[in-house]
Amino acid sequence: METIKAHGKFHAAHRQLDYDGKCAYVHGHTWRGTFVVRAERFPRLEKLDMSLDFGALKGIFKFLDHKMLIAARDATFLNADLFEPEGVVVMPGENPSVENVAAYCLDRAVEVLEGLFPGRGIEYHIEVVIQETDNNFFLAERRVEI
Numbered sequence: 113m114e115t116i117k118a119h120g121k122f123h124a125a126h127r128q129l130d131y132d133g134k135c136a137y138v139h140g141h142t143w144r145g146t147f148v149v150r151a152e153r154f155p156r157l158e159k160l161d162m163s164l165d166f167g168a169l170k171g172i173f174k175f176l177d178h179k180m181l182i183a184a185r186d187a188t189f190l191n192a193d194l195f196e197p198e199g200v201v202v203m204p205g206e207n208p209s210v211e212n213v214a215a216y217c218l219d220r221a222v223e224v225l226e227g228l229f230p231g232r233g234i235e236y237h238i239e240v241v242i243q244e245t246d247n248n249f250f251l252a253e254r255r256v257e258i
C-alpha cells in the first residue's frame with residue numbers, strides 16, 4: 113500500500129446563511145487542509161517515475177486562497193457588478209460549511225487523479241481533512257476507481 117500526503121493552507125472568507133449566530137456574517141479563516149491518498153500502488157508518470165505531483169493536490173487549496181467561499185443560493189456574491197467573479201468560489205450544498213469545503217476539495221482531488229491517470233482501473237482511497245479553526249476539523253473520505 114502506498115500513501116501520499118499533502119498539506120496546504122488558504123485564507124478565505126465565508127458566511128453561513130440562516131445561521132443563528134455570528135457565523136451568519138462574513139468572516140475569514142486561515143483554513144488548513146491535508147489530503148491523504150492511498151492506492152495499492154500508484155501509477156507512475158513515465159520518465160519522472162513519480163506518482164502524484166504534490167503540487168497538483170496542494171493547488172486545490174491554493175486556488176481557494178483569498179477567495180470568498182459561497183453557496184450557490186448566496187446571490188449577493190454572484191452579482192458580478194458587486195464582486196469580482198474570480199474572487200468567488202461556489203461550494204456544493206446549502207452553505208460553505210467546513211463539510212462542504214471538504215466535499216469540494218474531494219471532488220477536485222478526484223478530478224486531479226482522473227486527469228493524471230485516466231482509465232487505469234485503480235482503486236484510490238482519498239481522505240481530506242479541513243481545519244477551519246484551531247480546534248475544528250472535518251474529515252471526509254471517498255473510495256473511487258479510476
Ligand SMILES: [Zn+2]
Pocket residue numbers: 126135139140141244
Ligand atoms: Zn467560519
